Amino acid sequence: xxxxxxSPQSLIVQKGGISIINCAYENTAFDYFPxxxxxxxxxxxxxxxxxxxxSEKKEGRFTISFNKSAKQFSLHIMDSQPGDSATxxxxxxxxxxxxxxxxxxxxxxxxxxxx
Amino acid sequence: SQTIHxxxxxxxxxxxxxLSLECTVEGTSNPNLYWYRQAAGRGLQLLFYxxxxxxxxxxxxxxxxxxxxxxxxxxxxxxxxxxxxSGFYLCAWGPRGVKTQYFGPGTRLLVL
Numbered sequence: 001x002x003x004x005x006x007s008p009q010s011l012i013v014q015k016g017g018i019s020i021i022n023c024a025y026e027n028t029a030f031d032y033f034p035x036x037x038x039x040x041x042x043x044x045x046x047x048x049x050x051x052x053x054x055s056e057k058k059e060g061r062f063t064i065s066f067n068k069s070a071k072q073f074s075l076h077i078m079d080s081q082p083g084d085s086a087t088x089x090x091x092x093x094x095x096x097x098x099x100x101x102x103x104x105x106x107x108x109x110x111x112x113x114x115x
Numbered sequence: 116s117q118t119i120h121x122x123x124x125x126x127x128x129x130x131x132x133x134l135s136l137e138c139t140v141e142g143t144s145n146p147n148l149y150w151y152r153q154a155a156g157r158g159l160q161l162l163f164y165x166x167x168x169x170x171x172x173x174x175x176x177x178x179x180x181x182x183x184x185x186x187x188x189x190x191x192x193x194x195x196x197x198x199x200x201s202g203f204y205l206c207a208w209g210p211r212g213v214k215t216q217y218f219g220p221g222t223r224l225l226v227l
Binding site for chain 1: 147149156157158159161164205207209212213214215216217218219220221223
């Protein structure tokens with residue numbers, strides 16, 4: 001019940017296109033959903049995050065769409081650029097672990113933007 | 116502003132040798148601290164987390180251990196490395212009561 005399932009495993013998108021990465025979860029108690037971006041050889045960096053009381057959050061070209069009833073959330077990258085080529089991880093927070101705020105991560109999506 | 120440091124950046128060690136990786140956080144106090152391992156092309160596996168000095172919780176049984184001797188210092192250790200310990204080790208911190216985690220630059224460990 002602690003799993004977060006992420007798809008696709010890899011994604012190739014043309015420059016200027018929309019990149020869409022999906023995550024699904026089972027634990028309805030999850031209450032915080034961040035996305036991380038990781039470049040090769042670097043640590044993941046927080047990209048954008050959402051709480052279940054809103055259905056969408058946008059920051060620049062990055063948008064999280066959240067569907068509470070379907071237990072799904074997705075990352076949309078508009079006008080995708082070669083610099084967006086990276087591995088993206090979704091995650092969810094388990095609120096029952098008060099005091100340490102553990103995150104459950106998806107398995108990652110390797111995004112490649114081609115010219 | 117807060118900064119997280121990890122060292123060394125890269126480490127090559129023979130099988131059976133000891134290990135000590137260090138992580139320190141600046142600009143905050145009483146953070147939650149985490150150690151993750153990432154195998155090549157894989158996801159993030161939580162190894163240990165700590166909510167305070169001397170308080171360590173283990174997520175995965177293995178030949179690794181963690182310690183938190185100071186509020187903003189987190190150490191990952193092993194007495195005898197295995198080949199399977201190779202990977203990218205990431206330290207992360209999070210403010211107490213806040214769900215966000217911030218990752219360090221990582222240490223790439225190769226056990227030969």
